Amino acid sequence: MGLVGPNGAGKTTLLLVLAGLLAPDRGGAAVGGCDPLTQPQEVHRIVGWMPDFFGVYDDLTLREYLELFGAMFHLRRDETKTRTAELLELVGLARKADLKVHTLSRGQKQRLGFARALVHRPKVLLLDEPASGLDPRARIDLRDLVRRQADEGACVMVSSHILQELEEMADVIVFVEAGRCTGIYQIGELPTGGGARRWRLRALDLGALQQAAYAVGTTFEVMSDGSIVVELNDERAVADLVTRLVAEGVAPTAIVPEGAGLEGAFLQLGAAER
Amino acid sequence: MTALIMSELRQRMRGKRWWILLGIWFAVLLGLIVLIRQALVSTSPDHDLEVGVVMFASLALLVLALACLVVPALTATSINGERDRGTLAILQATALRPWEIVAAKFIAALVTTAAFLAATIPIALWAIAEGGVSLGKAAAVYLTLFGVSAVLLAGAMGASAIVRRPALSAVLAYGFVFFLTIGTLILYGITMTTVDYDFDGSPPDYGVRWLVLAPNPFVVLADAAPASPDDQDDDPLAGMRYSIRQARDPQSYQIQSFDPQTGEPIFEEEPEPPPPVWPYGLAIEAGFAAFAFYVATQRLGVPAKKLPRGERIA
Numbered sequence: 001m002g003l004v005g006p007n008g009a010g011k012t013t014l015l016l017v018l019a020g021l022l023a024p025d026r027g028g029a030a031v032g033g034c035d036p037l038t039q040p041q042e043v044h045r046i047v048g049w050m051p052d053f054f055g056v057y058d059d060l061t062l063r064e065y066l067e068l069f070g071a072m073f074h075l076r077r078d079e080t081k082t083r084t085a086e087l088l089e090l091v092g093l094a095r096k097a098d099l100k101v102h103t104l105s106r107g108q109k110q111r112l113g114f115a116r117a118l119v120h121r122p123k124v125l126l127l128d129e130p131a132s133g134l135d136p137r138a139r140i141d142l143r144d145l146v147r148r149q150a151d152e153g154a155c156v157m158v159s160s161h162i163l164q165e166l167e168e169m170a171d172v173i174v175f176v177e178a179g180r181c182t183g184i185y186q187i188g189e190l191p192t193g194g195g196a197r198r199w200r201l202r203a204l205d206l207g208a209l210q211q212a213a214y215a216v217g218t219t220f221e222v223m224s225d226g227s228i229v230v231e232l233n234d235e236r237a238v239a240d241l242v243t244r245l246v247a248e249g250v251a252p253t254a255i256v257p258e259g260a261g262l263e264g265a266f267l268q269l270g271a272a273e274r
Numbered sequence: 275m276t277a278l279i280m281s282e283l284r285q286r287m288r289g290k291r292w293w294i295l296l297g298i299w300f301a302v303l304l305g306l307i308v309l310i311r312q313a314l315v316s317t318s319p320d321h322d323l324e325v326g327v328v329m330f331a332s333l334a335l336l337v338l339a340l341a342c343l344v345v346p347a348l349t350a351t352s353i354n355g356e357r358d359r360g361t362l363a364i365l366q367a368t369a370l371r372p373w374e375i376v377a378a379k380f381i382a383a384l385v386t387t388a389a390f391l392a393a394t395i396p397i398a399l400w401a402i403a404e405g406g407v408s409l410g411k412a413a414a415v416y417l418t419l420f421g422v423s424a425v426l427l428a429g430a431m432g433a434s435a436i437v438r439r440p441a442l443s444a445v446l447a448y449g450f451v452f453f454l455t456i457g458t459l460i461l462y463g464i465t466m467t468t469v470d471y472d473f474d475g476s477p478p479d480y481g482v483r484w485l486v487l488a489p490n491p492f493v494v495l496a497d498a499a500p501a502s503p504d505d506q507d508d509d510p511l512a513g514m515r516y517s518i519r520q521a522r523d524p525q526s527y528q529i530q531s532f533d534p535q536t537g538e539p540i541f542e543e544e545p546e547p548p549p550p551v552w553p554y555g556l557a558i559e560a561g562f563a564a565f566a567f568y569v570a571t572q573r574l575g576v577p578a579k580k581l582p583r584g585e586r587i588a
Contacts, residue, residue, distance in 0.1 A: 019367055023577040040576045041369060049367050055359035059288040060281065071277030072368040116364070 002170030003159035010179040011159035012052060015126045018157070019049040032123050032155075045073065048122030050113050052129040052159075058102035062093055062112060065101055066119055073120035080119075087115040091145065107138040114145060125149055125156040131165055143169050198258040199238060202227045203250050212248035216241070229258060275374045278365075282382035292386075299344060300393045307333055307397050311404075324508050326404030331499075331510040333401055334415045337394055338495055341423050342455060344390065346447035349383045349430035351440040353570065358440065362574075372574035376567060380431055387423045391416060411500045415511075418498040418552070422491040425559040426451055432566025435573040454559070458490040484522040488555035489562070493518050497552040519548040 003011045016022035017029050020036035020043035029036050032046040057065060063084055070080030088094040091111040096104070104112060114130060127146065131139045146169055150156045160166050166173060173190065175183040203209035206226035213220050213228055218241060220228040232238050242252055286292050310332045314325050353376075356362035365375055398412055430447035437443035465483045487493055496514035 017577070021363060021366060021576050021578065023579045036577055041371065044367050045369055047367070049364075051360070051363060053360050054364055055356075055361040057281065057285055057361065059285040064281065064284070068277050068281045069364075069368065072365070072370050074369050120369075 001155075001157045002166035002173045003157060003176060004161065004163060004166060004173055005159075005176035006161060009176045011176055012128055013179075014176065015049065015051075015128050015157070015159060018043075018124075019047050019126055020044055021049075045120065046122060047124045047126055048117035048120065048154075049126045050117040050128060050130055052132060054113055056101045056104075056109055056112065058100065060101055061098050062088060062101060062104075063097045065112065066115060069116050069119045075120065083119060083121075087118055090118075091115045092141070107134050110134060110138070111142070111145075114142070118149070123154060125154050127156065127158045129160055130158060131160065131162060139165065197233075198229050198231050200227055200229050200254070200256045200258050201245075201252045202254040203245075203252050205250070208250050209245070209252070212245050212250040215248050216244040227254075275370065275378050278370065278375070278378040279382045279385075282379060283385060286382070286386055295344065295347075296390065296393055299340060299390055302340065303333065303336055303394055304397055306336055307401070324406040326401050327406040327509045329404055330398065330401035330407045330412065330415075331512075333394065333397055334419065334495060334499070335492065335510065337391070337419055338422065338491055341387070341390070341419070342426065342451045342491070345387060345423055345426045346430040346433075346444060346451055348386055349379075349427050350434050350444040350447035352379050352383065352431055353434040353574070354438055354440055354443055355434070357438070366574060366576050372576065373567075373571045375574055376431070376435070376570045380428065380567070383427050383431065384424055387427060388420065391419055391423070408500075415495070415499050418495050421556060422494055422559065425563045426454075426491070428563035428566045432569050435566075435570035450562075454489060454491055458487055458493075462487045478524065480521055480524060484518065484551060485554060485558075487518060487521065488551050489558040490555065491559075494552045494555040494559070497550055497555065518551050522551055523548040 003014065005011050013022065017024050017036060018031050020031070020040035023037055031043050034042040034046060036043045057068075060068065066084040066087060067080050070083055071077075075083065085094070085097075088097050091114060093104075093108060093111060093115070096108070101109070101112065110130065110133065114127075117125065117127070125146075130146070131142055134142060143165065146156055146158060150171075158166060158169060167187065171187055173183075173185050173187060174181060175185075200223070201209065201213075206228075210220075210222060210226075210228060213230070218230055220230045222228055230241065232241065238255060242255065245252055307329060311325065311329055314328055318325075353362065356365070366372070370378075395416075398416075401407060402409065402412055429450035430443075433443040433446035433450065434440075437446055462483060465486055466480075469478050469480060469483075471478050493514065496511040497518055499511045499515070501512055501515070
């Protein structure tokens with residue numbers, strides 16, 4: 001489940017409530033059949049929480065760090081050891097197991113934090129902006145890690161304002177704005193913003209592409225890099241345009257929707273709010 | 275909880291700051307004791323003074339004085355420091371209960387304090403070797419030092435839980451120390467202005483004013499130190515003990531007359547040994563410590579009901 005909203009919308013607050021760390025002003029919550037208000041300890045055992053900003057104990061090694069948290073979740077000593085090794089392997093930090101935590105890069109710390117959230121095999125994973133500050137490669141790795149947890153049966157809740165990222169990760173998207181839920185959608189059923197979408201086209205010879213587009217009679221915009229942007233109602237229109245361009249002797253090398261579906265939906269929702 | 279204690283200690287040990295502080299601590303104490311011994315030996319060359327007794331008493335008082343400086347420095351940011359670094363909320367989200375987090379931090383700090391005390395043992399052994407101090411007395415004094423330090427520690431930890439900013443919590447922690455050491459003395463002085471003195475020779479009634487002074491760490495230390503049977507006059511601890519017990523029970527030290535030949539005081543009857551003050555002092559201090567502990571636990575409680583303005587859980 002993806003949680004989308006602008007900064008200050010209440011994503012982190014919601015996750016804190018679900019993690020049993022913050023009491024809501026009104027209302028209640030249920031996590032894995034437990035009430036975070038009255039059974040915080042039970043909820044902590046069920047939930048793996050990774051905050052958007054967190055510190056690590058710089059003077060510990062990676063292994064010590066994870067083992068510490070294993071022990072604090074009352075895992076048995078041997079269990080902690082195997083779990084630690086397993087997790088370090090999972091997040092690709094096994095080679096650094098005996099280095100101090102402060103030698104890690106930001107992305108590596110983020111992965112260590114992710115491993116930490118998994119140490120007690122939580123049934124529910126709450127990840128608050130897990131990809132912030134990560135490079136594209138690390139982001140893809142993280143996405144795969146999160147998906148794998150979900151495939152193994154964990155309920156995962158990820159918050160982000162980076163929309164494509166959630167589109168790739170989540171099955172359900174929840175929009176949050178100003179502390180309220182403004183929409184829940186299955187990933188395939190996201191509103192696209194009233195039909196027309198902008199598509200960017202590139203070809204080997206950009207000049208020829210522009211001429212061909214003119215020849216087939218579409219309205220288009222020429223971007224600063226020479227590629228063109230066309231407004232099309234649906235994918236049938238896209239296929240149609242491509243066929244006609246090929247007939248003109250220009251094969252498009254890239255046809256990319258401008259702004260992913262989510263972004264469109266998000267912007268639309270934001271506009272409606274205002 | 276054990277894991278958290280061990281990890282706290284491990285992190286402290288790995289930091290350079292800790293070892294530097296320990297080194298300075300030992301060097302300063304050793305230096306001062308060497309100077310005091312020189313002074314004692316040169317002022318009483320024929321050794322009618324119990325050098326060992328004075329050395330040991332000075333050591334105990336100096337250790338306490340320095341502990342008043344060092345203990346808050348070691349603990350005054352233990353909780354809000356973690357909050358600042360963004361590690362506290364993760365601890366709160368584990369299966370540990372709030373009191374376990376507080377207790378783990380407290381015990382780790384206590385072990386650190388014990389290490390500081392242990393570092394002074396060689397100096398204490400030197401004083402004992404000079405004679406006049408029994409091992410039992412030394413052990414009792416160290417035990418008291420440990421107990422009093424634990425109270426200062428608890429206060430500093432409470433401060434670090436209440437106050438968000440490390441600099442301010444340090445001020446609050448030192449404020450607590452200041453209140454116990456100097457504040458009680460000032461308060462006592464103020465209460466003494468209300469004593470009625472009769473001039474018929476009967477001792478004034480100080481009432482329960484001694485209770486104000488009782489939680490003073492130095493009073494507790496001096497009062498709890500066992501008296502050595504011989505030569506009490508030289509022992510600074512005995513002097514302090516005499517004063518505080520007299521404040522509690524002036525009757526017991528009432529001197530009736532002086533022997534004309536020797537000038538020694540004669541008691542009409544052998545005075546009852548006055549009751550000790552330190553159990554009361556330690557009990558009051560323990561009350562402060564328990565309160566600090568309670569407040570710290572409350573502040574770490576999850577789910578947090580109300581946050582002070584501008585504060586984030588994580």
